[in-house]
Amino acid sequence: MPLLIENLHKHYGELEVVRGISLQLQPGECFALLGPNGAGKTTTLRCVLGHTEPSAGSIELCGLPVPARAREARAKVGVVPQSDSLDPDFTVTENLLTFARYFGLSREAAQARVPELLTFAGLEAKAEAKVPALSGGMKRRLTMARALVADPDLLIMDEPTTGLDPQARHLIWDRLKGLIAQGKTIFLTTHFMDEAERLAHRIAILDRGQIIAMGTPREVIAAHIEPQVVEVFGEWAGHEGGAAAWAAAHAGEYAQRFEVSGETAFCYLEHPEALLAHLAAQGGLRTLHRPANLEDVFLKLTGREMRDE
Known part of the structure; x- marks a missing residue:
């Protein structure tokens, strides 16, 4: 089994940041850990990799106990950290x-492995370029390729597409789908719900150090939220307050x-149907009707308010 976590706890003094997490990854699956800032995602990853010692619980990474044999376990894993941490004085190949x-x-x-990695990253033309000459998307792809140098079966990725433009994100999604198709196991954290829906076989939502939902994206959506969403916005003809005023007056009816x-x-x-018919008769209001998605679930379970780290 690539990863087994049982009843993991981590506290710093009186503050408990991970509170009894248990999960296991199956070979060949992509598992996404989701959560707002401060939910405990990064601490969990640090415990998994042996960089932070748990306060309680057990971890097996690639069949080895962590932290006792963390160094050996990490040798079997490819890691893509949040920051690229590439050497700016070296070329892509170096x-x-x-x-x-x-x-x-x-x-x-x-040397025999490098051409394959350059092809994976789409960086054949940049083989002799130094890191500062690369775009953000190129650096991220190079970091992913670097994680594959030892051809690991398990990849751990901490927010792999944060800070990238849509084109670069889609290109990295394509690369990740290719790895999954090859049978690699991927454990990733992400703030992008669409990324988790596209890539992950299973997801877990983490909040305040606890897992509050887990399953396939479709299972989690079906279990935690109504299936249809109608977004209402714009001005409400003849009334003040726009969509908020309309909602206060009528949303509860429908x-x-x-x-x-x-x-x-x-x-x-x-x-x-009844809500859409009603809204069609309300001048000025605009609507967007769509199926519920993972972001709706995430916001319902963790709230819409901003979180500090």
């Missing part, structure tokens, strides 16, 4: 060769549940 030597590959084996965030009312319900 970064790959140097990292390969850290994993004990011979010079000949490392929706099983509704929320107002900023200038938009979110109506959650099973059968939207």
Whole structure:
């Protein structure tokens, strides 16, 4: 089993940041750990990799106990950290060769591996370029390629597409789908719900150090939220207050549940026909009707308020 976590706890003094997490990864699956800032995602990853010692519980990484044999376990894992941590004085090829030597590959084996990694990252034309000459997306792809130097079966990725433009994100998604198709196991954290829905076989939502939902994206959506969403926004003809005023007056008549965030009312319900007919007769209001998604669940379970780290 690539990863087994049982009843993991971590506290710093009186503050408990991880509170009884248990999960296991199956070979060949992509598992996404989701949560707001401060939920305990990074602490969990640090415990998994042996960089932080748990206060209680047990971890097996690639069949080895952590932290007792963390160094051996990490040698079996490819890690993509939040920051790229590439050597700016080295070329793309030199970064790959140097990292390969850290994993004990011979010079000949490392040199033979580089062309395949450059192709994976789409960086063949940048092989001799130094890191500062690369775009953000190129650096991220190089960091992913670097994590693959020893051809690990398990990849741990901490927010792999944060800070990238949509084109770079989609390119990295394509690379990750390719790895999953090859049978690699991926454990990732992400703030992007669409990323988790596209890539993950299973997800867990972590909040205040505890897992509050787990399953396939479809299972989690079906278990925790109404299936249809109607977003209402714009001005309400003849009334002040726009969609918020409309929601206060009428949303409860049609929706099983509704929320107002900023200038938009979110109506959650099973059968939207009556609501949509009513809204069609309200001048000025605009609507967006869509299926419920993972972001709706995430916001319902963890709240819409901003969190400090």
